[in-house]
Amino acid sequence: MHELYMELFNKLGIPEIFGEITWPIIPFVCVAALLIIVVLFLVLMERKVLAWLTIRKGPNRVGPFGFFQTIADAIKLLIKEDIMSKDTNKILFTLAPMIVFAPIMVIYGLMPFTEKFVAINLAAGLFLVFALSSLTTVGIVLAGWASNNKYSLLGGMRSAAQAISYEIPLIISVLSIAVISETLNLSDIVDAQSGGISYNILLNWNIFSWNIWPAFIGFIVFFICSIAEVNRIPFDLPEAESELVSGYNTEYSGMKFALFFLAEYSALFIISVLMVTLFMGGYLSPFNGYLSNILFQNIIHNQIILNIFVHFEQAFWLLAKTYFVILIIMWIRATLPRLRADQLMTFSWKFLLPLSLLNLTIVAIVKYLLNTGNI
Amino acid sequence: MVLENTIQKEMIINVGPQHPSTHGVLRLIMTLEGEVIKDTKPVIGYLHRGKEKLAESRTYFQYLPMVDRVDYLSSFFCAAAYCYAVESIAGLKVPKRAEYIRLITMEFNRISSHLLWVASFLLDLGATSPLFYAFREREEIVNLFEQLTGQRMMYNFYTFGGVKQDFPEGWLTKALDLCKKMPKMFDEYEAIITKNPIFIERTKNIGVLTPELGIDYGITGANIRASGVNLDLRKPCSYSVYDEINFNVHLAENGDSYDRYLVRIAEMRESVKIIEHAIKQIPGGTPEKLKMKKVNCNCGNENCGYCGFDSQLTGKKANMVVFKPPAGEAISMVEAPRGIISCYVISDGTTKPYRVKWRTPSFSSVQVLPELIKNRNYSDLMPIFGSLDVVLPEVDR
Numbered sequence: 001m002h003e004l005y006m007e008l009f010n011k012l013g014i015p016e017i018f019g020e021i022t023w024p025i026i027p028f029v030c031v032a033a034l035l036i037i038v039v040l041f042l043v044l045m046e047r048k049v050l051a052w053l054t055i056r057k058g059p060n061r062v063g064p065f066g067f068f069q070t071i072a073d074a075i076k077l078l079i080k081e082d083i084m085s086k087d088t089n090k091i092l093f094t095l096a097p098m099i100v101f102a103p104i105m106v107i108y109g110l111m112p113f114t115e116k117f118v119a120i121n122l123a124a125g126l127f128l129v130f131a132l133s134s135l136t137t138v139g140i141v142l143a144g145w146a147s148n149n150k151y152s153l154l155g156g157m158r159s160a161a162q163a164i165s166y167e168i169p170l171i172i173s174v175l176s177i178a179v180i181s182e183t184l185n186l187s188d189i190v191d192a193q194s195g196g197i198s199y200n201i202l203l204n205w206n207i208f209s210w211n212i213w214p215a216f217i218g219f220i221v222f223f224i225c226s227i228a229e230v231n232r233i234p235f236d237l238p239e240a241e242s243e244l245v246s247g248y249n250t251e252y253s254g255m256k257f258a259l260f261f262l263a264e265y266s267a268l269f270i271i272s273v274l275m276v277t278l279f280m281g282g283y284l285s286p287f288n289g290y291l292s293n294i295l296f297q298n299i300i301h302n303q304i305i306l307n308i309f310v311h312f313e314q315a316f317w318l319l320a321k322t323y324f325v326i327l328i329i330m331w332i333r334a335t336l337p338r339l340r341a342d343q344l345m346t347f348s349w350k351f352l353l354p355l356s357l358l359n360l361t362i363v364a365i366v367k368y369l370l371n372t373g374n375i
Numbered sequence: 376m377v378l379e380n381t382i383q384k385e386m387i388i389n390v391g392p393q394h395p396s397t398h399g400v401l402r403l404i405m406t407l408e409g410e411v412i413k414d415t416k417p418v419i420g421y422l423h424r425g426k427e428k429l430a431e432s433r434t435y436f437q438y439l440p441m442v443d444r445v446d447y448l449s450s451f452f453c454a455a456a457y458c459y460a461v462e463s464i465a466g467l468k469v470p471k472r473a474e475y476i477r478l479i480t481m482e483f484n485r486i487s488s489h490l491l492w493v494a495s496f497l498l499d500l501g502a503t504s505p506l507f508y509a510f511r512e513r514e515e516i517v518n519l520f521e522q523l524t525g526q527r528m529m530y531n532f533y534t535f536g537g538v539k540q541d542f543p544e545g546w547l548t549k550a551l552d553l554c555k556k557m558p559k560m561f562d563e564y565e566a567i568i569t570k571n572p573i574f575i576e577r578t579k580n581i582g583v584l585t586p587e588l589g590i591d592y593g594i595t596g597a598n599i600r601a602s603g604v605n606l607d608l609r610k611p612c613s614y615s616v617y618d619e620i621n622f623n624v625h626l627a628e629n630g631d632s633y634d635r636y637l638v639r640i641a642e643m644r645e646s647v648k649i650i651e652h653a654i655k656q657i658p659g660g661t662p663e664k665l666k667m668k669k670v671n672c673n674c675g676n677e678n679c680g681y682c683g684f685d686s687q688l689t690g691k692k693a694n695m696v697v698f699k700p701p702a703g704e705a706i707s708m709v710e711a712p713r714g715i716i717s718c719y720v721i722s723d724g725t726t727k728p729y730r731v732k733w734r735t736p737s738f739s740s741v742q743v744l745p746e747l748i749k750n751r752n753y754s755d756l757m758p759i760f761g762s763l764d765v766v767l768p769e770v771d772r
Contacts, residue, residue, distance in 0.1 A: 054507035150388045154410065154753070233501055234573055243754055245395060337573050338501025340754040341410060 027119030031108045039265045043070040045323075046265075046330055053334040074258065082254035085148065092146035097252070097259035099139030103132035104266050111273050112187045114283050114314040125186040126178065129274060130171055133229065136263065137163035140238060140248050143260075147251035155247025158341055159238035162228060165345050166235075169352035170225035173218035176356075176363040177211055177278045190282035207286035212279040214366055218359035219279045221352050226271040227329060228344075230264065234336040237344060272325040273318065280321050283314035290314070384408055392421045396499045396757055399767025401741065403756075410753040415745040419738075423771040430731035435461055435535065436695040438728070442718075443529040445733055446769035448491055451477070451484040452711035454533040456718040457731075459614060459707035461535050464722050465700035467693070471685035473537035474616045475657040479550070480523070480532065481615070482646040482653070486557070487516040488712035489639045489646075492764045493564060496636070499757040500577055505568060512560050515553055522546055535698070537689030541662045547654055548661075554651050561644055569640070578632035582747045582759030585630060592743040595736050596714025598763055601638045602630030608710040620652050632762035639764075659686035699726055713737050713764050737769045 005026075009019035044059065044067065051058030059066030084093060107129050109119035122128055137159055144156015178184055181192035189211075197208045212219045228235035239247030249260045276282055285291060292309035300306050339347065386407045392400040400421035406414040426445055430438045442457040443450035455477060462469060469477075494509035517527050522543055524530040532539055568574055589599045599606050607624040609617040625641035627634035659665040665686060672682045679686075702724040708717040714736025723729040740763040747759050 050503070054504045055511055056507060150386060158410075233503075236501065237754075243396070243757055334504045335567065336502060336571065337497060337577060339573055340577055340752060342752060343576055 027109060031119050032105065035105060035108050035266050038269045039262055040070045042265045042269055049327060049330045050334055053331065077258040078255060080254040082256060085251060087148045088251065089146040092142050096139045096143035096146055097256045099142060100136045101259045101263040103135040104263055104270060107132050107270050110186065111270065112190055112277065112282060113318055114311045116311065118187060121187060122185065124184045126174065126184040130174070134163060134167055136267065144248040149251050151244040152248050152250050155238045155244045159248060162235065162237060162344060165348040166225045166228040169221050169348060169356040170229065172356040172360055173221040174278060176215045176218045176360045179363050179367055180211055180214060186277055190277055190284060193281045194284050204288045205286060206281055206284045206288065210279065210281045215279065215359055215363050217355055218363065221356045221359065222275060222279065224352060226275060227332065230267045230271050232268065232329060233333040234339050235344060236338060237341055268326065268329065269322065272322045275325055276318060276321040283318040285313065285317050385413060396761070398495060398765055401767050407753060412748050412751055412753055412756065415748060417741050417744060419741060419770050421771065422768045426772040427731055427733060430728050432727065434726045435698050435728060439534065440531045443531055445772055446711070446735065446766055447528055448488045448766055449484050449711050449713065450528065450530050451481045452709050452716055455481060456707050456709040456716050458533045458535055459709065460705045460718045460720040461700060463705040463707065464703045464720060465535065467536040468690045469537055470687040470690055471616065471658045473688050475653055476538045476542065477533060478615045479650055479653050482650045483516050483519065485712045486643050486646050487513045489643050492639060496761040497568060499761040500574065505564060508563060512557065519546065519550060519553065534689060535693050536691055537687065541688055544663055550650065551654055554647050557647050558644060561640060565640065575633060578636065578758050578762065581632045581755055582762060583629060583631045584743065584747060588743065588746060593739040594714065594743055596711065597638045597642060598635055598714065598740060600625065601627045601634040603628050608708055608715055612708065614709065619656060620649055622649050632758045635762040697726065699724060711736065713766065713769065733772050735769045735772065737765045740765050741770055
């Protein structure tokens with residue numbers, strides 16, 4: 001890809017140095033664009049899905065099927081006055097939404113959306129993802145503290161308590177994935193899930209070698225914890241609307257609030273992508289090989305064009321699985337009431353943590369037996 | 376010494392008057408230690424409209440539309456309480472058919488009020504869907520009311536000695552259809568709420584109202600029945616025509632938030648049965664049939680089933696301008712959705728009441744709140760306060 005890009009500069013007669021400078025920026029521009037598109041669509045999707053689940057119509061005035069509703073909302077938020085009350089800590093108050101938003105944006109760069117579409121391919125990508133995702137809590141606590149509002153403070157404190165207790169089972173359940181695939185690189189984790197369990201027909205489908213089967217308990221734990229991680233019902237205590245008005249973002253308005261909003265939905269998307277990457281084969285198709293390979297190999301003989309088709313298909317599979325996971329999370333939101341703070345802690349420490357340890361033990365034993373060839 | 380002054384263990388927090396889940400405008404001054412509620416002081420009066428004082432400068436009929444606003448979610452009950460009080464001072468007899476119409480409308484109103492309670496209670500707990508499900512059913516009841524009275528709230532339908540209008544044609548059939556549909560709808564709520572583990576965990580053994588405490592504070596209605604006290608005025612007093620109808624009073628044992636929920640759901644189911652029973656028994660039958668028979672009957676007999684007293688809508692028509700009950704006083708008690716609502720009227724023989732006093736059930740429920748949430752987590756405020764079914768306009772009048 002790099003050569004192709006440089007060739008473009010050569011053909012246009014622009015000095016190559018510009019190409020060298022702009023080359024590293026491209027992935028981040030792509031990631032930022034992806035994030036905005038994803039969030040715009042996700043907000044609309046959430047509103048539509050919730051409307052269907054609660055016998056309503058949902059947004060249907062702005063554009064076809066209310067498609068431009070979120071854009072209208074975004075414009076509204078952008079042109080709103082940015083209100084800051086008198087006794088807030090102005091620096092921290094401004095900094096907090098950025099601290100919440102920035103790490104999530106970096107995580108977007110770490111995710112393998114297709115085989116090649118990875119902005120930063122790190123050997124310890126999985127590790128960095130969790131290191132960054134726990135940073136957002138700092139921003140939330142900061143927002144709660146800097147707002148000089150008692151509800152916000154309570155929301156921030158709850159968020160800290162929640163993050164501490166839910167990150168542990170989350171990471172332990174992810175450890176089992178590292179054990180299975182023997183790597184921390186996200187692309188390699190996806191690759192390790194291909195191939196099926198045998199060479200027979202049907203059994204060589206990728207779906208049978210997804211990590212979800214050996215680490216099913218881990219998947220359940222990860223799913224629950226990731227809902228808690230993105231502060232959604234039934235774990236939306238930091239912003240419990242009926243108790244804490246709006247929790248940590250009560251005092252925020254305008255673009256600062258929009259950043260929180262953006263962070264919330266982009267976190268929801270990226271945690272679902274992570275779930276799909278770790279447990280459900282990421283961008284791999286559930287079948288044996290890619291459909292576009294099978295369908296087009298006799299029609300298109302140019303390998304590069306075929307490759308582009310394959311990439312689109314990989315993105316399609318990733319998005320399909322991700323939106324399926326998001327749909328379930330939204331479904332849960334429409335069904336369940338909110339937990340109480342102490343019940344949340346009890347649930348995490350007394351139920352999820354032992355479960356995740358059990359999962360790790362099972363996975364480790366199975367892996368050991370497989371490696372020694374006893375199975 | 377300086378440290379001791381600056382580091383306070385307790386935090387005073389103002390919940391309301393503008394807060395998403397105070398059901399109107401209640402203000403709670405709370406002392407929190409961490410998230411544990413140490414002390415609560417309810418402050419009421421933000422919705423005070425002077426309903427009692429207003430009565431003294433208006434004639435009896437002028438005050439009639441105002442009583443609907445005492446509790447806007449159970450307008451029919453407030454109107455009934457006022458009407459019964461004035462009727463007993465003035466010695467007006469209410470025809471049976473009017474009483475049946477009152478009963479049917481009141482029971483429908485009870486269901487719609489409870490439905491709104493289910494919606495707001497679950498919304499307080501963080502579940503959003505039940506709100507819309509409950510409003511779907513409430514809409515149908517409100518539509519029925521609209522056909523009957525012309526209003527969706529504040530019906531102004533009862534008058535002294537009866538009701539203002541008969542059912543419109545086809546109303547009873549629609550009501551019966553709705554009654555057939557409603558138990559299935561209640562099953563839907565039960566499916567999503569009653570056995571929901573999170574809901575059970577949040578409401579079981581939370582906000583336990585012991586019978587003694589409830590009686591001390593004067594709690595009535597479903598709240599006290601959930602504590603196991605058999606207090607339902609419809610049974611012993613049978614103020615309307617409740618003695619002609621078979622129904623059960625539903626009780627629970629523990630008196631926690633979950634039991635209050637169960638009692639209310641059971642009461643809704645019972646109300647449906649009461650309505651079905653009442654529609655079967657209503658003197659004169661459907662309005663179409665009654666109109667036909669009345670034309671053909673013309674017997675002039677007082678006890679005739681079609682043109683006698685009991686099939687009338689109002690007994691003696693009172694003149695709106697010169698309606699003067701004799702001097703005297705009366706108190707009426709009606710089993711409203713939130714508890715016993717009582718209206719005390721003193722008449723001095725003029726066209727205006729000398730004094731009207733309302734005793735409303737939500738007032739007691741707000742009063743008992745600090746006792747129930749003491750030393751509990753702040754998150755328990757909503758399951759407890761929501762389950763008490765408080766409507767703030769009713770507290771302040």
